[in-house]
Amino acid sequence: MRLTATGLLVAMAAAFIFLNRYSGTHPAWGYVLAFSEAALVGGLADWFAVTALFRHPLGLPIPHTAIIPANKDRIADTMAAFLRSNFLTPQVVARRLHGFNIAASAGAFLTDPARGGESRIRAGAAGLFADILESLDQERLGGMVKAGLRRQIEKIDLAPLLGQMLTNAIADKRHIPVLEAMIRWIGGMIEQNETLIRDMIHERANTIMRWTGLDERLANGVLDGTYRLLAEILVDEHHPLRSKAEEALHGLARDLLEDPEMQARVESWKAEILANPAIGHWLDGMWERSRQALLRTVRDPDKALSGSIGLSLGELGKALSEDRRLQQLINRFSRRTLVGIVSRYGDEIVRIVSETVRRWDAKTVTARIEGAVGRDLQFIRINGTLVGGFVGLCIHGLEKLL
Template identity: 75%
Template sequence: MRLFATGLLLFMAAAFVVLKRLLMDHPEWGGPLGYAIAFTEAAMVGGLADWFAVTALFRHPLGLPIPHTAIIPENKDRIADSMAAFLRDNFLTPQVVARRLNGFNIAASLGGFLADPRREEQSRIRAGAAQLVGDVLESLDPEEMGGMVKAGLRRQIEKIDAAPLLGQMLENAIAEGRHLPVLESVLRKIGEAIEANEPMIREMIHQRANSIMRWTGLDERLANGVLDGAYRLLAEVIVQPDHPLRAKVDEALVKLAQDLRHDPQMQARVARIKTDLLENPAMGAWIDGMWERARAGLLKAVRNPDKALSGALGESLSQLGEALGEDRKLQYMVNRFARRTLVGVASRYGSEIVRLVSETVKRWDARTVTDRIEGAVGRDLQFIRINGTLVGGLFGLCIHGVEQLL
């Protein structure tokens, strides 16, 4: 476009010279040639003026340090601040983000993607994102990254005040009766343990019985009574919801939950147990293995996203997508969470993003700024030169016509 605009200007200059020569050789053609000469002369003026204006934006015309030229290179820092301010005021304020997200159904869009993730455009997005995540995971040092993840996990566990949390969980379980299946399962396991070790229990009773009891056979009857009583007690506790032993267990569990929440000694004991557990080499080995399995699984999934989305996982995601697409209440909850999250991001990090844009542009050298802006809008600027040449010629015709009438 620059060559075309320059060529048009040179054509007008050449036409002006030719027409002037024709007028000198043929004065009688002055009428028609006068209009043509006026057109080319005014076109040259318009083209040159717009060439100067466009060139002055990016550099000094003809290399001459004319004031108020090379506007963009000379003011790139101010332009960077203006771009950052424009981005902040129009895109990254919490009010703007909230307003723009207000009519956007994020949940429905996500639901459509999850329900049918194999559509062509979505497959390209998923493949590109998977490739990016895979490259990032492979570029990171496994040992260093694993150390960071494990250290972060350990710090988070250390921050947790486990005793009150366990107490609250236990109280909620007792209030909702969720501890009863566990209690019944424990009682059944106790019964199975007694049955599996019945010969050992009988032998213990025989050894502790005196010789008279062994001679009369009372030790065997005692062993049978003890075992039968144990089996009967366990069965009664399991089948009778109002058994007194159940009430005792519930009372003990409620007391334990209260101590976990309010007793400093119990809380200190739980904290020591947590510290010992974290310092146990077996726990470190378990965390190592968990990180390696998670990393390997994630790499496998991102390197083959279509396979990862097949089977149970893909079916679960598809069902979640259908729910997001159809359940208005769920959509409302997801959209509200997404809006709050994005507004919070804009509020907390908007100024940092704006500063990043401003500092990045300021770090560019003047030539880089000029080339990038000119590459983005230069084509349209050359149309200004073309229009200036043609519109200038038309005004030249009008002025020459008015001159002839006067």
């Protein structure tokens, strides 16, 4: 389009030069000459106007040109303020979400992600989201996500939650497979370290026992008795030691739910774990993996939603589409969550946008804005050339009539 607009301008210049030489040969040439002259002026004026938005025309530092590069910081602040006031206020988000069935829409998408009427919109939205996610400051954005996740974990009252989970597991007998797995693990560890156990018994036996060979018999007896005890605990659901273990689990669940000292101890352990640098590294890795997985999903949603994962998500989508109570719960939670996120992090989000645009150099800002506007910029030049020509034609006609 740039070549077309420039070619039209060159054509008007060539026509003006040619017709200016032969203007007296026929009365009609005067109209054509007026058209080409006015079109040349209009085309040059609009070329200057369009160019002055993004750069200095012909590289000359003319005042009030290269407007966008010179004001990129103000543009960044204006974009951030516009985003904050029109999209990221709790009132706007609540109003937009009112009456919008988020759960049903998500269910329809998961059930049939390649729906024909929505595929282009979905692909465009996914591409836009991926571009935004890649262009934002990853360190700042990741830090915001990790800080929010850490704060949510700190707010969780962990001891009662663990106590309730343990109580429910015991009531449903879900602890039995875990208990039996631990018994098998103990048996396996003893079997793997049987030589070490025998050596320990031999070293602690006195000389007479070693001389008479009783130490070997003692080692065999200890190992055989241990294996027999573990087997009895494993097969006998009413074994006294198994009952003791279950009593201990009941007591632990009760302490987690009711004992302030146990609850304070769990909170102390949680604080120590969160303060450990290894948790920070783990959160870094989890955020980066989540970001990359999200990018892969939005870049190629059809591939990401294929296979067994796609089937599982399809079942989830069916439940979301048909279960009214589930929709109400999810919609209420989504609205509260989104409004809360906007209320807490709206300023931080727009600050990231503003600082990201500020860090772009003038060339990057110019290229991105010019590319976003696209062909319409060149249509301004084309229209200026043609409109200028018709105006010149009308003026010449009026001049002849008067």
